[in-house]
Amino acid sequence: MKQERIGVYVCHCGSNIAGTVDVGQLSSWAADALEKRGVVVARDYKFMCSSLGQELIKSDIVELSLTRVVVAACSPHLHEKTFRTACQQAGLNPYLMEMVSLREHVAWVHSDKALATQKAKALISGAVERVALHEPLDPISVPIEATTLVVGAGISGIQAALEIADAGQKVVLVEREPSIGGHMAQLDKTFPTLDCSACILTPKMVTVGSHPNINLLTWSEVEAVDGFVGQFTVTIRKKARYVREDVCTGCGICMEKCPSKLIDQVYEAGLGYRSAIYRPFPQAIPKYPVIDKANCIYFQRGKCKACQLFCPTTPNAIDFEQEDQILQLTVGNIILATGYDLFDARRIPQYGYGRLANVFSSLEFERLCNAAGPTEGKILLRDGVSQPESVGIIHCVGSRDRNYNNYCSAICCMQSLKFAHLVKERTGAKVTNFYIDIRTPYKDYDEFYQHVLQEKVEFVRGRVAEVTDAARRPGEEGKLIIQVEDTFIGKQRRIPVDMVILSAGIEPRHDSKEVSRKFGISCNGSGFFTELHPKLDPVATMSKGIFIAGCAQGPKDIPASVVQGAAAAARVLGTIQQKSLDLEPVLAQVIDQKCSGCRICSNLCPFNAIGFDLERQISTINPALCQGCGTCVSACPSHAISGTQFSTEQILAQLHGLLAESFNGNGARTQSPAFSQAELV
Amino acid sequence: MKPSNEEPYGYYPGCSLEKNALAYNESTSAVANVLGLKFEEVADWNCCGASEYLALDILPAYALISRNLALAASSSGSHSLVAPCSACFLNLSKVDHQMAEVPALASQVNEALAAGGLSYQPGSITIRHLLDVFVNDVGFDRISSLVTHPLYELRVAPYYGCLISRPDYEGVYDSPEYPTGLDHLMTALGAEVVDFPLKTHCCGGHMTQISEPVALELIRRLLQNAHEYDADVIATLCPMCQLNLDVYQEHVNHAFGTNYHIPILYFTQLIGLALGIRAKELGFGREFVSAKRALAKIGKARPAPKKKRKPSKEALPMPQATEVEYR
Ligand SMILES: Cc1cc2nc3c(=O)[nH]c(=O)nc-3n(C[C@H](O)[C@H](O)[C@H](O)COP(=O)(O)OP(=O)(O)OC[C@H]3O[C@@H](n4cnc5c(N)ncnc54)[C@H](O)[C@@H]3O)c2cc1C
Ligand code: SF4
Numbered sequence A: 001m002k003q004e005r006i007g008v009y010v011c012h013c014g015s016n017i018a019g020t021v022d023v024g025q026l027s028s029w030a031a032d033a034l035e036k037r038g039v040v041v042a043r044d045y046k047f048m049c050s051s052l053g054q055e056l057i058k059s060d061i062v063e064l065s066l067t068r069v070v071v072a073a074c075s076p077h078l079h080e081k082t083f084r085t086a087c088q089q090a091g092l093n094p095y096l097m098e099m100v101s102l103r104e105h106v107a108w109v110h111s112d113k114a115l116a117t118q119k120a121k122a123l124i125s126g127a128v129e130r131v132a133l134h135e136p137l138d139p140i141s142v143p144i145e146a147t148t149l150v151v152g153a154g155i156s157g158i159q160a161a162l163e164i165a166d167a168g169q170k171v172v173l174v175e176r177e178p179s180i181g182g183h184m185a186q187l188d189k190t191f192p193t194l195d196c197s198a199c200i201l202t203p204k205m206v207t208v209g210s211h212p213n214i215n216l217l218t219w220s221e222v223e224a225v226d227g228f229v230g231q232f233t234v235t236i237r238k239k240a241r242y243v244r245e246d247v248c249t250g251c252g253i254c255m256e257k258c259p260s261k262l263i264d265q266v267y268e269a270g271l272g273y274r275s276a277i278y279r280p281f282p283q284a285i286p287k288y289p290v291i292d293k294a295n296c297i298y299f300q301r302g303k304c305k306a307c308q309l310f311c312p313t314t315p316n317a318i319d320f321e322q323e324d325q326i327l328q329l330t331v332g333n334i335i336l337a338t339g340y341d342l343f344d345a346r347r348i349p350q351y352g353y354g355r356l357a358n359v360f361s362s363l364e365f366e367r368l369c370n371a372a373g374p375t376e377g378k379i380l381l382r383d384g385v386s387q388p389e390s391v392g393i394i395h396c397v398g399s400r401d402r403n404y405n406n407y408c409s410a411i412c413c414m415q416s417l418k419f420a421h422l423v424k425e426r427t428g429a430k431v432t433n434f435y436i437d438i439r440t441p442y443k444d445y446d447e448f449y450q451h452v453l454q455e456k457v458e459f460v461r462g463r464v465a466e467v468t469d470a471a472r473r474p475g476e477e478g479k480l481i482i483q484v485e486d487t488f489i490g491k492q493r494r495i496p497v498d499m500v501i502l503s504a505g506i507e508p509r510h511d512s513k514e515v516s517r518k519f520g521i522s523c524n525g526s527g528f529f530t531e532l533h534p535k536l537d538p539v540a541t542m543s544k545g546i547f548i549a550g551c552a553q554g555p556k557d558i559p560a561s562v563v564q565g566a567a568a569a570a571r572v573l574g575t576i577q578q579k580s581l582d583l584e585p586v587l588a589q590v591i592d593q594k595c596s597g598c599r600i601c602s603n604l605c606p607f608n609a610i611g612f613d614l615e616r617q618i619s620t621i622n623p624a625l626c627q628g629c630g631t632c633v634s635a636c637p638s639h640a641i642s643g644t645q646f647s648t649e650q651i652l653a654q655l656h657g658l659l660a661e662s663f664n665g666n667g668a669r670t671q672s673p674a675f676s677q678a679e680l681v
Numbered sequence B: 001m002k003p004s005n006e007e008p009y010g011y012y013p014g015c016s017l018e019k020n021a022l023a024y025n026e027s028t029s030a031v032a033n034v035l036g037l038k039f040e041e042v043a044d045w046n047c048c049g050a051s052e053y054l055a056l057d058i059l060p061a062y063a064l065i066s067r068n069l070a071l072a073a074s075s076s077g078s079h080s081l082v083a084p085c086s087a088c089f090l091n092l093s094k095v096d097h098q099m100a101e102v103p104a105l106a107s108q109v110n111e112a113l114a115a116g117g118l119s120y121q122p123g124s125i126t127i128r129h130l131l132d133v134f135v136n137d138v139g140f141d142r143i144s145s146l147v148t149h150p151l152y153e154l155r156v157a158p159y160y161g162c163l164i165s166r167p168d169y170e171g172v173y174d175s176p177e178y179p180t181g182l183d184h185l186m187t188a189l190g191a192e193v194v195d196f197p198l199k200t201h202c203c204g205g206h207m208t209q210i211s212e213p214v215a216l217e218l219i220r221r222l223l224q225n226a227h228e229y230d231a232d233v234i235a236t237l238c239p240m241c242q243l244n245l246d247v248y249q250e251h252v253n254h255a256f257g258t259n260y261h262i263p264i265l266y267f268t269q270l271i272g273l274a275l276g277i278r279a280k281e282l283g284f285g286r287e288f289v290s291a292k293r294a295l296a297k298i299g300k301a302r303p304a305p306k307k308k309r310k311p312s313k314e315a316l317p318m319p320q321a322t323e324v325e326y327r
């Protein structure tokens, strides 16, 4: 076998790597010790990723006729593409380059320089053995279907759909509720400018409803997703509305006449009612109502049809015979904008939500304030009659609390300040905010806070211990008492109020994990969808062609949701314009003769890339879906799956090289742990 | 961990149950008989040090407490240790927990235990409060199926005290701040349960001996609240709570000019009554504030469901309740 000619390049990354690893010793060691194994040159340089650093590699490839390259620098997540491109420009197939993560795997996690350098040697030794077995690969090109699927029509999904549609491309917008709008449609005023939420939202909703490039499917859900970037096949269930969209005029008579009234848990946040045939709010898009079968008297008991009787259209718009429709569509890209659920404050029973009548959730309060809400915008207690004279607003309910969610919900401080202002403005009641920190970054937000301070709203810093109706002192009878440690004065306080508002946090949708599995993307521990890179690629995901936007990605306010919707749209438009896309050829491949058809692999693939050829009774891997993770390669009991760039031979060679250079002394220190009296009492 | 059918529970009664809380001990064993629960008392157990000793010197206090754990672990019969007293329960589980967390402490404690030929490996037994056994092992369904004398119309304020649910090391309570296990248990007996807001507040503990005014104020709040909620009795699960609320009720009335008469009963006494066990076997009569009047209230028949006052037309709906799930 011909000996490969390998170049090894060690990066200092300023002092990031050089501070912990002896880079000079490392490169001279590689030149000497690995010479027998094909290393013909080894160099170290301050910033390998700079153009001068890349030049070093390129000129060596040409002048020393290198056939393989090892770059020991940062994680391949960051610069693999840079060095692959450099190799390609010098005429070397880019897949004949291997990276060693000296920074993340060595420098940043160790402090002992000698041991760190030893570990770096072992890793480079492994890479040299492995790269010799690399094979030249060519990228796979796939065509991009121009239509885009947007799932969820809250403000972020609406924005994404409009951007794409306005750019002249087709969008299928799928929303599970009867109307688009999401949470923003429930709000009254929006911080910090206090413009009416409906006033700024409904024009966009109307545009969506009539846009020639948007195919709007409400009361619908995506059931299955197959295929891959450029060519996804999606199966959508369009639930029966029992109302014919071609004849219904949206007059709303049916909703008035329907005798089945129930509490509206979604749009009215449990504070108002709707009928079994309903449209959540007057400006709903589309205007056609739906019949909620589970609560319809006719569907449950076989008698009623009041809606049909009173519907003034001919032919009658009510059609009890309608059935769910299953649609299959091909789309090139997908944007998930499924939003959030409000934290259920019943989970903190000591705050009394659900037990004490005048404890309200934040969304309930939005409905109270809203002129279209159950009290026509009057801020009233649960009896629906009396006005509160004092109101307590508790921040961070279910957020920044290790019992529930560790994260900050990002919107509740501003939303609580907004509430304080609205209560002051509309009732003149005494308002006290209970907070642990006030977080008001972004344009004009802190100014809003200053303004609310001027309105004589009181602020108590402390995590509220409980809300109780157990009076202890005179003056507390008949009130809700908020018990809190005021951390500014270091004292326990009891503050009696008429109304308590809980600023509940933002949580992932209850079904976000299920949805993420369906679309083959991942979630963080809480259940928010995971972006490709938290700073540099916040709307893309690990699955090519699938983008995320809005609160589905993490808690955020309306401006940020809109920004992400637009950003996702820009990414999608970019790929549509390219017409085709190059995919990584780093893949798993089934060796047909060895496959026994056991299908162990197909359930394990996190990207749903493995199908089954019924005729030949073997598994097949979809090259466009496979991300080359290697899970199936290691799981196959017949060794019938091999990974390009991850073959067993390559992995064993890497291990061989690594162990050959394994280091002496394990570096573990023994320490007798100390304990303090105070902690144990 | 629920012991298998044959395996008995290790039982650590603690000092109180031999003296002031005799009624708790008697009712526990009477009820256990009916339910077929096997409690095997740890031989030669010693005092848990209550709350004071820990504040004086950690190591001897931990050694004292862990001796009980060592004895319980070495008596082969069981892998769990049940304490009916909340203070004992907290001390035992705290020591088990801290020995596991801090190995250096564990080795020093074990050095002390070795002097008596004992040793204890943290985590080798599960320490449980008696309430947890009823709620999570016996279960509400089983108990309600055995009820022969339901406590209809008796309004019970379920009082957990401050020691058993916080910290919830084993994660057995639905909510450490506002648990509902005892509430559900009382409902299973047919009683009418009041949503007792002070259910996990402190009874004053040994404060009666240190600063009586402070203790009396804490006791007063509990009595006032139970009274305002029209509770006929307070159900307790801790000898300290029972003693403070019962014995000092007269002092409270005297100090604050109130006239409370609320019997403070062990939850096991109420279970016993509902299972048809005779009051005498359950230690009734030992309480200072007599339970006679309250128990006479117990109705013969299931009360007609109270007519829900029709909410006025304007009233806004309450948040819809979801059932609390038990782990
Ligand atoms: C009480 C309160 C007050 C607030 N006030 C303000 C404010 O004043 N100013 C401000 O900037 N922000 C405010 N916010 C934040 C604001 O609500 C959010 O930033 C914004 O609504 C997020 O929009 P979204 O599109 O990401 O999600 P959502 O509004 O939740 O929309 C998601 C949509 O997706 C649909 N959906 C979900 N799952 C699926 C599925 N599987 N298939 C199909 N459809 C699906 C949902 O039905 C919904 O229509 C407030 C939030 C709260 C809780
Ligand atoms: S009554 Fe008929 S036309 Fe009017 S909204 Fe209902 S279904 Fe549509």
Ligand code: SF4
Pocket: A257, A258, A259, A260, A275, A276, A277, A291, A295, A296, A297, A298, A299, A304, A305, A306, A307, A308
């Ligand atoms: S048939 Fe159903 S939807 Fe129509 S009026 Fe009767 S209950 Fe309402």
